[in-house]
Structure formats: structure tokens, C-alpha cells
Amino acid sequence: MRTYALRRLLQTVPILFIISILLFLMVRAAPGGPLTAARRNPNISKEQLEAIEEQLGLNDPLPVQYGRWLGGMLNGDLGESIKFRRPVSEMISERVPNTLILVGASFLVTLLFAIPIGILSARKPYSPFDYTMTTVTFVGQAIPVYWLGLGLIVIFYVTIKNPFTGDPLFPVGGMNSRGREGDLLDTLWHLILPVTALSLGWIAWYSRFLRSSMLDVLHEDYIRTARAKGLADRWVYYKHALRNAILPLVTLIALDLPSLFAGALFVETIFSWPGMGRLFWDAAKGRDYPVLLGVVMLTAILIIVCNIIADLAYGWLNPQVKYE
């Protein structure tokens, strides 16, 4: 298993290599390049400009420049933000925990709802509960996350007010109220609407998946055996069926990670949540390419790592899987 993990890691090297070349060419092709501001400045002469270019190594052949850029990146140096004149790695690492809080909380809520809904639907397929949930999940999957987020703001911030104070029912901006930074309860309060917006579609999607996965498993022989030997229904469902039905879910979740982060980007933008998505959106508006590339590179690595973890977890959960 260790060799398998190692080989998977090595396989990702060419992929990351391709991505990094594409990204590098993009930085280079970006209009104006890193010297846009200097070029516009009338106090800087042509000779000085050339000297700066020489100093920054912009006259070297492209492969040499790429090598230097890659070397810097491997050392955690993602360059400097054009707009804020700060190291990109520093700006990103400030935001990562906030995104993880949002995504982690949404993920927890998703599993908390999706697993029971999936099991109950599969226990009594085509029952009124199952039909209701089928309709609800179809609706949940078709609602765009940005519309849902906006709707939640309209309902719970603009329209419905707290009957006692007249304040909005839920906060919609940032992670904390002014003066309550670092207050965990206050952060949880701020999390409610963003997490609702982010998890609804996921609950729909995973409960649907778990339902069909459970129904597949319930047709297996060992379930009939378990029933035949008089095992209580509860044990059949939760021990025998669920354990096997949940396996494909692990792989699915890993493959879905990019879209989970995509959803987070929308939610962070709508609710001014100071995470990576919001940073990316702000940087994209200002064409701050070093920041954009840093975030893309980092999320790509994150996705690859999560895929490998999912593969390993699948093998750990399912002893039938053998790694060659």
C-alpha cells in the first residue's frame, strides 16, 4: 500500500508539470507583464526600464525563466501580489483556514442530513417519504448556489427581522460582527446562512446517491442470508448494507471536491466570507495574476492529494481491493 501511494504521488508529477507550464505561460502573456506600472511612470527612463528588466531576468530565455519560477514555487515562493505588494503565499495562508471552516462545516451538515435521508429512502422505496425526498432532491439539485445564497439574504436579512430588536435575523457579511473577532459562537452565527446555501445541493446529491447505492446492495445475497438467519432489520441495514453502500460515496466525494470548492467560491463572494474564493474573486477583478495563479496551483495540488487519499481510504474500507 505504501508503494502504491508513492506511485500515485509520482504519477501526479507530470500532471502538475503540465499545469505549471500552462500557468507560467499565462503569467508571461499577461498584458503588460510585471512592469506595467513602471512603464506608465514618466520618471523612469527607457534605460532604467531595461535595467530593471535585466535585473528581474525578463530578458532570459523562457525555459530559464520557467525554471526560476518553478524553483521559487517549490520553495513556497508564489511571487508577489501586484496590487498589495505582499507575498502571495502569505495572503493565501491567511485565507485557507476560513475556507476550510466553511467547507468543513457544510460537509458535516451535508453528511448529517444526506446519510439518514438516503437510508430512510432506501428502507422504504416508493413510500410517501421516498417520493417527497425524490422531489425535494430534484429541486435541490437544480437550484444554483448563487441564487439560493441571494434568496437567503433577501429572506433572512432584508425581509424577516428579529421581532425583539428589529435587527436582521441573521448576519450576512464576513465571519464576525464588529468587535467580536475570534468569538466562536459569533462565527457559528455567521456560518448559518452560508452553510445552508452551500449544503442544500450537496444533501440532495449525496442522499440520492446513497439511496441507489443502498438499493443495489440490498439485492445482494449476503443481505438475504442475514435476513434469513433472523437478524434484526436494524442490523441488516446499518451494519451489513450501509457499510458496503457507503464505499462508492467515498470515491464520489473525492471526485466532487473541485465542485465543492467552486460552490464555496460563490458562497464566499455572496456572503463576503474572507476565504480563498473571495480572495480569488477580488484578485480576478484586479487582474492580480500572481495571486490567481497561486490559488489555482494550490487548489490543483489539494484536489490531487484528496483523490489519492480517497483511493487509499477506499482500499482501507474495502479489503477486497488489492493495490498492485
Add this chain to the structure above:
Amino acid sequence: MSEIESTLSIREQSMAALITRRFFKHKLAGVAIAVLALLVLFSVLADLTPYEPTEQNPTQMFQKSSLQHWFGTDELGRDVFTRILYGGRVSLSVGLISTFLSISLGVLVGALSGYFGGWIDSALMRITDAFLTFPTIFVLILLGAFLREQQLYILQNSVFVVIIIIAALSWMWPARLVRGLFLVLREKEFVSASRALGGSSARIILRHILPNCIGPILVSGTLQMASAIITESGLSYLGFGVQPPTPTWGSILSTAQNQVFRAPWLAFYPGLMIFITVMSINYIGDGLRDAFDPYVIHTE
């Protein structure tokens, strides 16, 4: 003719007629087709409304729904109903064209990969894997921002840019699907038979294997189209998709967001349109899945 004979005789049906009949057994899919057809019809006939999508009227700002303005007016006094119809043209065509491109590319890659196997398969699948690790929305935004700044004339057309980048980042799913189907089908007897009769690879792929993949490809096409419409709207909503003044459902929603305190109802209609469209497409996909699946038995 005896009663037994008439019961036993089976009316001959073409495959297409059979599929169509099975499709409309799925009642919601039938409804969804009608709803989608209506949306398309309204978008096509958008010129018939008495307003222009970009026509501003400062005396008519923030009107609520009325007989003159069915969906009200926005912050510039533009008729929202008209804008939604014109926006539907853009959103629906972006969805359709980018899906067509992405499915075409996906089928090509998947067919080559699955049929020939070997190093062709390895190379194509590595590329597919690389594309699958892209954090899609981030790359879409990056490309949306980047391409529009280039001096090329064709890149000034934001609708074109959006179609291309959505297709370029979504062909991997149909490619994997088609590859899987080809891996199974190429081992079948009818393929060996065709090969023994001297059928060329191109003939086997196009005449024998591909027609057997139509069902799953159509179903995956509906999934792609639903997600393309959501992606386009999302990109335009964030400001990196189709650029104003061209209205799309996403950009209408984005301007509505800025007015959320003055006119919260403005955010309702564009999102509703996206929702209804995606919902209909999903149901159509569901109906197609049933229609092409020989194991589904419909209870009348």
C-alpha cells in the same frame, strides 16, 4: 382471425418510435419537454415585446410587476421581462453549443481511447486526468479574465469565449463514459464479425459501436447542458462570463444583487429561469435514461 392471434401479433415498430413511446411514459419528462419548448419559443420571439433589452427609461425605475412590465423594471428602468427573454437566448444557446462541442470532443477522445487501447489510450487518459484535476471554476474565471484582455478580435466576443472555455473544461466526463462503453462493446461478437468481414476501424467505430452508445451519450449530454447553463450563469454572475450590455440570466442576477435592499424581487426571476431550465433538462435526462434502458418496466 381468432382472438388469440390478434393478441399475439406484435405491431412492428422502429427503434426511434419505441424510444419515443418509452420516453413519454415518463410523464414528468413529457412535461419538461413542453416547458423547455415554451422557454425556447419565448426566447426566439423576444422581439415581439414592446421594449428593447437595453432601452433605459429613468422615469420608470424599480417598477413592480404590472401589466406594462410583467416582471417589473430594474435600476435603469429597463423592462426585466424583455431582458430575461433576450437573456434566455444567450444562456440557452451557450448551453446548447458548448454541450455540443464538449460531447463531440469527448466522444472523439473516448472512442479513440477505448477502441485502440495501448499507448493511445494511456496518453489520452493521462491528458483527461490532468484536465480533471483542474479546479474548474477557478480556471474558468482565470481564463475568462485573461482571454478577454488579449488583442485578438475574436476574443472580444465574450459569448464566444464563454462557450469555448466551458467546452474545454467539460469534455472529460463524456470522454470517460464513451471510453468505458467502447471497452465493453469492442469485445462483442458483432464487432469481431465485422472485422472478419474486412471492416475498417473507422467503419467499426462509426457504424457498429457508436450507434450502440447513443443512449448514454444523450443522457450525459443532458447532464452537461444543465451544468453548462449553471456554469455560464455563475460566471456571468461573477462578472467573468458574458459581458454587459448583452443580458444573460447570470448577469441580470448580478445587477439584481446590487439592488437587493431597494428591490429584492429583482433577484427572483432570473434565478427562477435558470432553475426551471435546469430542472426541465434534468427530467428530460431522467426520461431518456428510462427510455434507453431495456430493463425499466413502466407501470401503466
